[in-house]
Amino acid sequence: MTNEPSLFQGVSFQLAKIGIILAFLLGLLMSSVQLYLDLDNQREELNLLFSRVMEVATPPAMRAVHTLDDDLSAEVVNGLLAYDFVIGVRVTDELGNTLAEGQTAQKPSQTRWLTSLISDETRELYSDLIIPGYGQTASGGLAFTVDMDQALQAFYERSSLNLITGLVRNAMLVVLLFFAFYFVVAKPLARLSREIKSINPEEPGVRRLTPLPGRHDELAQLLDSSNQLLNAVDLSLAKRRAVELALRKSEGHLRQIIDSLPVMIGARDIEGRYLFANKALASMVGRDVDTMRGQDVRDLFRHAVDDVELILQNDQRVIRQGIDVEINEEAFLTREGRKLYLQSHVMPLHYYDQTVALIVSVDITERKNAQAKMEHMAHHDALTNLPNRVQLVERLDLEIRRAARHGYCGAVLFIDLDQFKNINDSLGHPVGDKVLKEVAQRLVSSVREEDLVARLSGDEFVVVLTVLDKDLSTAALRAGEISEKIRRIISRPFHTDSLDLRISCSVGVVIYPDKNSSVHELLRFADTAMYQVKEKGRDAIEFFNEDMADKVSRQLVMEGDLHRALEGKQFALHYQPKVDMGTGTIVGAEALLRWHHPTKGLISPADFIPVLETSGLILDVGQWVLETACDTLVHWQAQGWWKPGMRLSINISPRQFRRAAFADDVLRTLKRYPIPENSLEMEVTEGIVIQQVDEAIVTMRRLAEQGISFSLDDFGTGYSSISYLKQLPVTVLKIDQSFVRDIVDDHNDRVLVETIITMGRLLDLDVVAEGVELEAQFDILQRYGCHYYQGFYFSPGVTLSAFDTMLAEHTVSA
Template sequence: MRVAFQNKISTKLAKQTVVIAFFVGLLLSSLQVYLDYQEHEKSLAHAIDQMVEVSYGSATRSVRTLDANLATEVVNGLLHYEFIQSAEIIDDLGTRLAKANQTDDIDISPNVLTKWLVTDQSEYVRQLKVGDGQNTNFGELKLFIDWNVALAPFYNRLVYVISGGVIRNMLLALILFYLFYAVLAEPMHRVALVLRKINPVNPSGARLSNDIVQRGDELGVIAEITNEFFESVEENIKKRDDAEMRLSESLHQTRQIIDNVPHPICARDINGSFLFVNRSVADFYGMDAEQMEGLNQFAVHRTINEDQSLELEVADREVINSEENNFISDLCLTSHEGNLHYFQTSLVPFTYFGQQAVLSIMVDITARKQAEEKVIELAFYDALTGLPNRNLLTDRLELEMCRAQRHNTTGALLFIDLDNFKAVNDSFGHAVGDQVLQHVAEQLKGALRAVDTVSRLGGDEFLVILPELSADVEEAKLSAQSVARMLTEKIATPFFVKNRDWVTSASIGIAMYPKDCDNVNEVMRFADTAMYEAKKKGRNQHVFFEIDMASRVESAYSLENELRTAVAQQQFFLVFQPQVGVQDGMIQGAEVLIRWRHPEKGIVPPFEFIPVLESSGLIQEVGHWLIREACRYIRIWQDLGLWHDEAWLSVNVSPNQFYNPLFVEDVLDALKESKLAPTCLELEITEGIVIRDTENTIKKLELLRSHGIRVAMDDFGTGYSSLSYLKRIPLDVLKIDQSFVRDINIDRTDKAIVEAILSMSKYLGLEVVAEGIETEEHYRFFKGTSCQRYQGYLYSPPVECERFEDMLRERVVA
């Protein structure tokens, strides 16, 4: 490409030189003109002053003598100067003595240049004075200057000065142009032609020739620097190629690493379009990574929640605009398979090939989310039935009670307990019991409204919240009663489990809120209390809570606290009821019974405090104390010679005490502590112990008997399944319950049952003890049977130790 003439450096320099020379020449010429003008002006002023001074004396005489001729000579003499247009002499009275003009037809108006240069008037006046001090004025001399003529010599010189300056400047410009072209422009042009042939991207060894480099002037330096620059460029190109190769390898390795990261990673621009995605993201959406790049994220995950879609878009823009990290703790996306996944997402500002973007790093927390939901489910729902548990029920009940108070309505809480469910578990196993509970739960859920809440507290206990039944309390009670009846019928519906039909029933306690109570825990306690009342009244029915029930519960709670004090202060004592031989009337042993001597109430009957000992768990400690006390008394009586080796003391064992893992060890320790033979002790168990866990009961009884301890079945015949277990249970004694003895002489059924027990015991080789012998008729009946022993009020009620020792001394009942 050739450089145009007007674009050449020499042309540009010449133009600039001409302009500068012109202005410099103009400035110098103007200065010269100005100085010439000043000099000309001074010369003209000096000439006028000399001319006037020469004419001054003659002019003064002419006005003083009023000599017109002399005045005329004077003014005519002044006209010899061409720049004097006219002159006149005037006396002191204003009379013109003489006047002379150059010519009358000459135009004396100044030209434009003269107007610009001359600012003074063309009239020149000199006062004509006479006297020693020249104080007397006789007239005046007036001269009129023609400035065009006066400045004509200056104008002529001005033309020569300007013309010479222009010619000088032109010659100077031509000389400088040639010099610039020859010395600078042409060598640079040759350098440019050489450089144009060199590829700046890849010089490939091309350089400026040595004749240019060795010039020794600035162009030589430039050429040398240019060659060094090309060498540097070639070196940098090589380094760049090496760096690009390493970068390509690094990018490939980085991409492999990112693709193998098990977490979705991608980059998006401010519009939400994917700039790149790793394999996890592509697999999640069932696409190729290259296919996804350039797509908008909202077109890819179309099923994203609209609110979360907006949240993600806003979050991306905030990260890009603020250049600060952001974190989304719970982002829900749908995979190409339609499965919901939850992610924790870190958004990081990111520059992708110069473009502002956001780097998204997601961690799939779906498994953890499901685990958390499972934890919440376990925390608030029953694992067996899926019903709300106590925690969730308490929250809902509190909410419903607050709503009832705010809206002035009445709701109900139903406490449901299945009847005899423990026997189902004990007899048929927990697997069957669990299916029964699941069936009951389904029945309850299907029978209730959507606004009602049914929950399982545990075991066979269920709670039902019936919110906002009515603003009228009585109407609300009728509604709750109707629901309770319906639930009782639903629960009693037969169902099929384990190849057999099952029928169960339930007792329901009902507490109304906020009528009965406005406290969650209290209303639950009141419904529980009402349920126990339903149990007492025969089960399979419902009972509303009444305030006197709370009083009874309070009494039971108070009694429990008093029993704890009794245990701590040893307020219990033992009484003994003799067991007498039917045939010989001799005392063969005794049943030891516990009594409570209350410091204020006196002797408290066993039926009042024994159930509380059982329910509170105190029976463990008290039962252990009773066995040790019984052994201690035997030891005392043996030392006194009142107790023979064939006699034994019977001790009642509660179910809770029997199933204590340390029960056998505790009994053996008590015997060892008292140094007694195990045959001195007889333990009485009930049928409830047997049916609760038959196999473990048999093992524990066999262990007791292996040490020589006798075992008796108390209250035999009152259980519904005793006969089926009797042949398997290791026993020594059967005790016929007093309920069969009481009417044995008038009730043929009781008589038949007793005769069957006696016959069976004889066949099984078991001793028989009859309880509740209170009349001679009772005694005569058993005297004619195989019954070995009996006890009852006919011979002796339970007596304290001192009285029983007296009986032992007599060896026979008085």
């Protein structure tokens, strides 16, 4: 009985089967594409047919509607129902009354389910009946319903014929492929298989495969190649012994290569004895290669590793279970006392007649040291080598939990060096770095070892005092004493480059644990207390208290409300008239920002303007003020109320003015709003321009070239230096209301106001007095020669509509 495959296991049947599947799939794909294209074409033809039917039926329908001829309407209906695909017709007049209609029942069809998948079962067509000469008004309508299944019958018949034809063609193709594969491929392969089975593996060159006469295809090439292979195998057997001899020589070369590798390689049996080791491993344990053979690992590593038994256990696992063991890190002590870190890979190896453990070890000491250095750098400040913010947060979090668990108190000290920027600016950053290093050393020396000193950034340091006392008051007292000690130590002179530098610090203190405060809350509380010191004059200590917490909380709440206020359009501008003291006429106005909170009502600018400044929202709000003011100027000009020489003033915040893009933003806004020429005035305070006079002059002159004037607000409360005043492109001085308020009773205020007015006139500047509320104030200012004034004496700031009324009345009276 032979093991030859049956017909259905042969290559011809398998190929025929694959051919059937491929032919079916290809035929199905091509038929699907053809059906889709035919369906698309059929839809176009049907649309054209429906249009033609409508065109033919429209003229008689129009006559029937025009003459109200019911008989003609019925003829139109019957004519359309003559089409197989039309199942309903209706003719209506212009009022929608039916002149004639007709319906036929849908014919039974086996393809209606298919029609519902590819189209609507019915389709409604309608046409307005417009009678020539009567305009475009429809006099009636013609509508008919199409049975899409009947309309697509021709498509179904044609598609069925195409599918049957395709199936017959594919079946014939499969039969032809089957016979072709059998005679061309399968039958010769069967003969080749029988001949291969008859070849003796021990003597492959004795017999050869019978070639196929007259054929030069791949199968003939396979026979030739097989005969060549048999010759090659016969030849390779003859070379076998020569190869084995060469392998022995190469083994010696391989040993040389292994000895030259920089990694440590060795093999141990299940008893822990070394079978071989390369030079790197032998040198590490202080032996040579020859003496390593047979050495017990217990004797070699008795003092070099912590656990020799663990090494033996790993070897036994590898040998008995046939698994690899990876040892990422193990410490090793050499005979010279040098500590190494090794990364080892232990794997099973068939060594002659036994399985042993092959150990490949790499010295990772340098990488380990580098990782330790990187770990240190990740948690320490590069300049002072103090713990950084990352380590501070981790240590402080641990300390808070420990203090809560054991019931004692500690303290967090937030330390900021006063005026440190002056050292960097005047003496350079190298000197500043030396000072920071010295401060770090002084802080470390002033606290205990268990305390933590960290550098946050710049000139900010944090000291965590641990285990002060179980009593909160006593702990606070000790924290205050240590803080004062730190403040005194830092205040000692710094000797650098023949200079004695003196520097002070502001210290904010918070006691923990307190009300389950988190690490970041404690740091924020200490930071808040430190800034309280800054506001009070620096070089002092301040403890965080509930008032500070309430202030911070209120500021955060207000900051969130301000974000929503800008988005919800809760801001508004009020306008306070600026009045000529001589004529009493309105010469301009100042735009005042107001906030109408939806629940808290009107909020004072003194409360929310500082929050806008600190949060950065002043930039967005300031841009809104500028755009609103420009839009208002355009409105006033369109009404004819804004006359040449009148100016609208807006206040510019320091943060807004110091932005590098401030001038560009203003100029872009002016391009969008065609405001009257020379009608916009910007009020800046002395503090804004005095810090960076050169940059301020460049910005102000650039804007002045575009018709924007500048007034110096709150004049007299700041530097009030004529040396810089004459450099600035300022056209107006505004006397602060704090001088005007007591001008009637305070002689010093009168002298200051008179001096400012006289100086303004001598410098050819307009002078505006703010906060004029009494007639007596007005009389004094008028007597001193003040040009303009603002205040309740004339009007407070009013809404836009109220100021519109003022301008309208002012224009009429003028």
